[in-house]
Amino acid sequence: MPYRSPVTDYTFLLSHVVGYDRVSGTEKYAEAGADMVSAILTEAGRMCDEVMAPLQRGGDLNPARLENGALRSSPGFAEGWKAIAEGGWIGMSGSPEHGGMGLPMAVTTAVNDMMSGACLSLQLAPLMSQGQIEALEHHASDAIKALYLPKLISGEWSGTMNLTEPQAGSDVGALSSKAEPNGDGTYAVTGQKIFISWGDNDFCDNVCHLVLARLPDGVPGTKGISLFLVPRNLPDENGNAGVANSLKVVSLEHKMGLHGSPTCVMQYDGATGWLVGEEHGGMAAMFTMMNNARLGVGGQGVGVAEAAWQHAMAYAMERKQGKSASGTIADHADVRRMLTSMKADVFAARAILAACAVAIDMGNATGSAEWKARAAFLTPIAKAFGTDTGIAVSETGVQVHGGMGFIEETGAAQFYRDVRVTAIYEGTNGIQAMDLVARKMMDGGEAAAKLLDEIEDHAERARGRLPELAGPVWEATETLREATEWMVAQGELNDRFAGAVPFLRAFARVLGGHFHLIAALADPGGPREKLARYYINALLPEHAGLLEQAQGGCADLYAISLEELSA
């Protein structure tokens, strides 16, 4: 069965679960009312289903490759990119001043999610451009904005992010790329970068790299890093792609999945670049980009989870076996358990994602510190739980297929292989969890507490109508509140870090319960209430064990020496 973008699910989610009406109630996003959003999602969904989804399998079978230094993308990806660009989906959040649609992140997130489910390898290309567009809007000079933004937004040019170096993975501050002033306002950038997604392509006139490098007077560590825009082709006097810059793709990685997306080793040999943002202010600029990219990657996980679920569901309803009511495996209790859990988790992860996007939009539209704190708090949860759900759901999808799940022709395996990287890139999920319990709790747990208050207040109000669902959500939230207070109270960061991953997952589980409860109230007796019932009874209880692990501290871990551990 072909992929169908979850347009109806998204309109329900935005309208009834995550309070999108608050976003369209602001002056900034007043034009993006419910009807318009519905029309936009329908249009985007059509493009995903008809143009992108058919490219999914070919991207795996015919990976991007390097021919004499020139990148050759997978069959049909050039046409796919064109369709994405023409639909306006690259620059949908970009400012109208430069050709963007100026849509809120809630809508952009929905479209990115749907595109990810259709063809993750290709979707990664516009996602990279979106990050660059946002970084330039916030930090670049007017001249750079005027030259680059219209071309990035229209898709004539594409954008990439260059952070990682072989010796500096998650520890970005250890990077050794250099930038020297050329004396004419430009800089000569030299260094090697790895893991550069879509570091080149054969469907844009230019590829623009945002590169982190250190100026001669840059101090060691993150505080001495600056950000440079380094295009593959130097713009000529008319602003078109001109002569080649001093950079090249050295090689492509051979990966477990995501074969349609070229992962490049890039070499910069005194390449001409322009400073973006302040000198030594590269990390600040990068963080702008990374926060939204994290939400984008969370959406990749959710999108693949949706696609893997649809795929498994269709298989289960076709696969005849045994003597059940429908004669298919979809009637077996254990298969039903898998399919229902998958769907319930997709909903939970997507709701968290959408709630995070709404908070970003509210922060942008109102400038409210509270909304900004909410967005910052939800971002690592949306990223880690979204991608963990992508992995878990596609893993279960393989299992639903039985022996056929291990056979590549089926397609279930591809989701599983492709999505695995989403828990790693854009900050590993471990780093997301550490961000949550350290940086995002530097407010003494205030943002967390406000969120927990909201969940409990809602559960309290829901007790009258759905006591058997509201009760467990309220109690789980209380347990989570205790664990949150425990986290905040730990002065030794390693005591937080040792339990960060289970804590984040438990937080997501409880949030999932909250959003399922809202959905249940909006659909009394209907399928959404029934799905909420399954989630709250069967999946929510996971939080208890997780929170016990979360509050264990680091003593047990470090009691075992590395020598003992490795023996």
Add this chain to the structure above:
Amino acid sequence: MPYRSPVTDYTFLLSHVVGYDRVSGTEKYAEAGADMVSAILTEAGRMCDEVMAPLQRGGDLNPARLENGALRSSPGFAEGWKAIAEGGWIGMSGSPEHGGMGLPMAVTTAVNDMMSGACLSLQLAPLMSQGQIEALEHHASDAIKALYLPKLISGEWSGTMNLTEPQAGSDVGALSSKAEPNGDGTYAVTGQKIFISWGDNDFCDNVCHLVLARLPDGVPGTKGISLFLVPRNLPDENGNAGVANSLKVVSLEHKMGLHGSPTCVMQYDGATGWLVGEEHGGMAAMFTMMNNARLGVGGQGVGVAEAAWQHAMAYAMERKQGKSASGTIADHADVRRMLTSMKADVFAARAILAACAVAIDMGNATGSAEWKARAAFLTPIAKAFGTDTGIAVSETGVQVHGGMGFIEETGAAQFYRDVRVTAIYEGTNGIQAMDLVARKMMDGGEAAAKLLDEIEDHAERARGRLPELAGPVWEATETLREATEWMVAQGELNDRFAGAVPFLRAFARVLGGHFHLIAALADPGGPREKLARYYINALLPEHAGLLEQAQGGCADLYAISLEELSA
């Protein structure tokens, strides 16, 4: 870092944790005392490390292939098979009468586990032969035994299992392969079989297929199925491989992993076969083979988990990053959490595996119904938890590697891809769980209750020395006992099945706590006590949420119609 077989861990486990001395205390296995077992494991470990492990990567890069109908195995696999055969590792459990070593399953299981960690694709070949050897020993005529067993045990010939057909996966009773008497005591077997592991090779003189097919008077369903031995080459008058039989490999599957192991579609066109066991008694014969094959597959999961853990551990201790004590990522709390969890779970899964093997040996050696029931009860847990642990640990291994985990050259991804099938073949893990809560509880829960009594008695005795570890194990066991009693009380099987998978996992979690506690007592203040402490404090709590899900019944699931679920 190259793979090192866990010889020391196994000798500790057998001697101090799972009571192997009871096995060597029987007359049947009196020769396999602790010193001999240690020597055997050392010898097997050397072969695994030096011969098999170096073949692991090449099997992935150069998959087995079909050339003009002839199978070409991966580079070096022929030499690997020869080394396995010459070491006696194919027939190690085979009866000495036909050239086997007559070793107990506890030892065979250890060697199979170590071989799986070294090179899973290759290890699957002797595992298939072992299953066939056992089936023939139990069910074949003396003539067949005399002709086939020496050659299978020596590795001159190999064996396969042919159950699955395209329309009959887990529902074996739906198969349509036919067998017609030829009038000379042989049968003409016709049909197509799929997913046949090592359906052919280029390093044995003959490949012997055990094929399930239906005689003309066989009733529909499993009761009308018979088992036939169908060799690729018909034995000549001297018992050597003679003329080709009427069968062929039609094609090989293109799989997510395990590329070195050819997965064949087999076509039988009136191929000559010999009946094994009674007419229409094929399922009984197959079950003999399958039970031990399930243990074998559980060992595959554990073996890959061990290898993935070693691989991640070595990477973490080499990968410089940040300013920690060792300067490597192994000092980061979250990385330490991952590595410690991996090791603790490998121990738990391996202990369950070894305990199951000991129970099988005790049943075989003493004929005790109680030991046989224990073995039958532990088998699905050993299979499902062993393979789930293989998947989870190799998944975490990818994560420990960060970005490098997604790159194939690292090798972490291969473990993850290879091991995925182990949760599917030899009965999916869902089927294992259903077996546990239905067939293995047809005794009214007696086998389960005896095991739970033992765990509680042990925890009770351990309270004096390690109260903070014994207490949680005892309490978890009580919770598990309640859930077990709930399961037994459900008359509607679907109420059991809906919670079967979480129930099995919770049972494994508690068993893991039990075995960790035993290990802790055997190593006071040492690394094994410290690892037990981490497991019991951090990982054991998972059981609570699982048991809540396990007792949910099927009502919530079936309340959602398939139409609603798929919408």
